Amino acid sequence: MSGAGGVRRALPWWRPVVAHHPKLGTSTTMAAASFISTTIPYVNARPHVGHALEFVQSDAFARYAAMSGRDVYFLSGSDENSLKNVLAADKEGISARELVDRNVVFFEKMVGDLEIDLTRFIRTSVDADHLEGAAEIWRRIAAAGDLYTKDYEGLYCVGCEQFYAPAELVDGKCPEHLVEPETISERNYFFRLSRYQDRLLELLESGELRIVPETRLNEVTSFVRAGLADISISRSMERARGWGIRVPEDPEQVMYVWIDALTNYINALGWTRGDEHYERFWENAEHRVHVVGKGVTRFHAVYWPAMLLSAGLPLPTEIVVHGYITASGQKLSKSLGNVVDPTDLIDRFGTDAVRYFLLADVSPFGDADFSEERLVQRYNTDLANGLGNLLSRVTSMIVRYRDGAVPAPGPVERPEEELTAQLLESDRAMHAAMEGYDHREALAKVWDLVRRTNAYVDERAPWHLAKAGDDASNAALDTTLHHLAGAVRQIGRLLQPFLPRPAAAVLEALGSDPVKVPGADRWLEDLTGTPVSKARALFPRIEVPAED
Known part of the structure; x- marks a missing residue:
């Protein structure tokens, strides 16, 4: 097949943090500020086209905000402190550090190839702002009286990095990865999520915390209204294999990966250093937007806002939830082995073809089956x-x-x-x-x-x-x-x-x-006399060889 329309940018593709989105318009310090983020993907394997969807969606939202005159901070990064990464490294006979350092390059390359115009890319295992920020949020939650320890036994899916109640399983298996969860028993720190049930319900029902689309808002509201249980937010150092961010003042425990990962959104803004970006793009931002997949809605719409309430910090204003790209109706997943490589798609069809397909053909909110033919x-x-x-x-x-x-x-x-x-x-x-x-x-x-x-x-x-x-x-x-x-x-x-x-x-x-x-x-202003040049072929047709 002939490639079409894909300019590939050389790495490194990111730029130093600046006080506005570096390319998207002429915003000034007087413009309304918007913060937009992707989730930060696990780097236990190479990216798949589902990751590409979220990056391209978020990039379009960030560019649109800048085009509309807003001052934009667009954040992404890599979630590197998970047990999934440790287990993947064990299978390869390498260290977790070697695995994440190698695999993050594939995500950086995908972002560059897709022309994603980030303000910052944060790595949770090495970034000083993140390591300090995660620890400080933990200390604030503890100071609020919202942490305690207890022995716990539960059903844990390593693929999701999440405990499941038996009623949440499908035929005894994780609904995301279709594997039986492990029974885990250990002493952990717990967060008093139940303390914030009423306040979260107020935020959701008032629209102060906006969730798009409405179907996801209804799901989250129902979940909160049904009653929130406190959640485990640490793991033993032994089970984590020594990998992860240490719990402050407790060398035997590491932070649960989702607790550490969620804090990246404000850590990247340098909030513990009193950085002006935190004040501009979080404290005083008109929009604080997280773009997330439907499988992690609960973390972003329930756990993260509750953590921020406990720490006395501003909440996101909007959570935009997309569906999955599927293959024969099944979620694309590294764990399931049915991934579509976005780099391969870009190599064969070009950046423009891939971006356009993801934005013009794939539902922004529901699932969509992937098709090269389409x-x-x-x-x-x-x-x-x-x-x-x-x-x-x-x-x-x-x-x-x-x-x-x-x-x-x-x-x-x-x-x-x-x-x-x-x-x-x-x-x-x-x-x-x-x-x-x-x-x-x-x-x-x-x-x-x-x-x-x-x-x-x-x-x-x-x-x-x-x-x-x-x-x-x-x-x-x-x-x-x-x-x-x-x-x-x-x-x-x-x-x-x-x-x-x-x-x-x-x-x-x-x-x-x-x-x-x-x-x-x-639209007709300042046209008369404008010089026009004959345009080159902007979108060469993609010719698909006939099958034998």
Whole structure:
């Protein structure tokens, strides 16, 4: 298969922490601040396409927030202190340190290949801010009287790094990994989660803690309303094999990996050092958003807010929950051995094809079965035949008929009015969808404009107007080319959160600065005389060899 549209960036791909998202707009210290994070994946094996989905989703949300004028801090990292990593290392006959140091590179490479524009990537086993921050939150929870020790026996799934009640199992097996959990008995520290049941319920029911979609909110609310039990938040040093963050003042225990991992969201902001990023992007942020998979909703929507309440720290404002990418209806999982390698997909199809498929085809909230055939079909239909063909037609005609400069418009008639109506509606609907974290609906509305603009070309038939050559036809040709340039420029603007590199190429071909493109309400502004160059083939078709 031929690769298409995939520029691969050399590592290292991250940049030093700055007071605003480094590429996404012209925000200033006066702009509203937004914090957006992915979960931090375990690095017991290479990433799969389910990880790619969450990174691409979160990147689109971060880019959209910056495009909307917000000051954005976009965080991800690697969850390195889990027992899963220790067991994976044992199987390979290497140390846990060797395993995580090796595997984190694969995640860094995936992030670079997918053009994910992070502010910071935090590693939980080595980052000084994280190690100190996790310990300080533990101390604060202890100071609040919310920790105690007791002997405990429970059913533990190493794959989930989670205890399950018998009623939560399916045929006696973990519902996520389809394996029987281990019976674990040991003395642990417990967190008084039950103390925060009423307050959590108030936050959920008032919308102060927003969970998207509503179905996940209902699940969490029902879980909290049914009664919260205190939870084990440490593991014995022996069972952890000496790997993990030590419990302060107790060398025989390490923090439960989820307790340490959740704290990364504020640790990365340097809160224990009094860093200005913590004040700007957490304490005083308008939005504090976690993008998470449905399997870890409880950790982020119940345990993490309760920990923050105990520690006296601000809570997240929104938790956006996505489903799984599945294979034959089954979750993709390293443990189940049915993973799809995103690096392989990028190598064969290109970054743009993979990003577009994940954002345009996969549900933002529900499960979706992965299909290479559908990925190729969406790319060829929407990008190569749709947008790519439109950009080529428009720029070629402006170069051919008006020497590469957008002409001043002549009289406006019904086709222009219909194009304007679609453009305004697509802009409104795209923004509404992204405010609701629905990237698939947002792209569908952008493609309504792509299709309408292609139809406008056929309705106006500029080649016939150019051939006619009379004054009326020349004026109509000027109007047509002017409106086409404006519509394609707006498509480039709307695509910036989803396909950043192609969006920039579209705007460059139309002589436009990405940060200076006017909004939909001024979509024809500053077009006359703009230099236009014939666009290169932005989306080469992906040709799939015929089967023998």
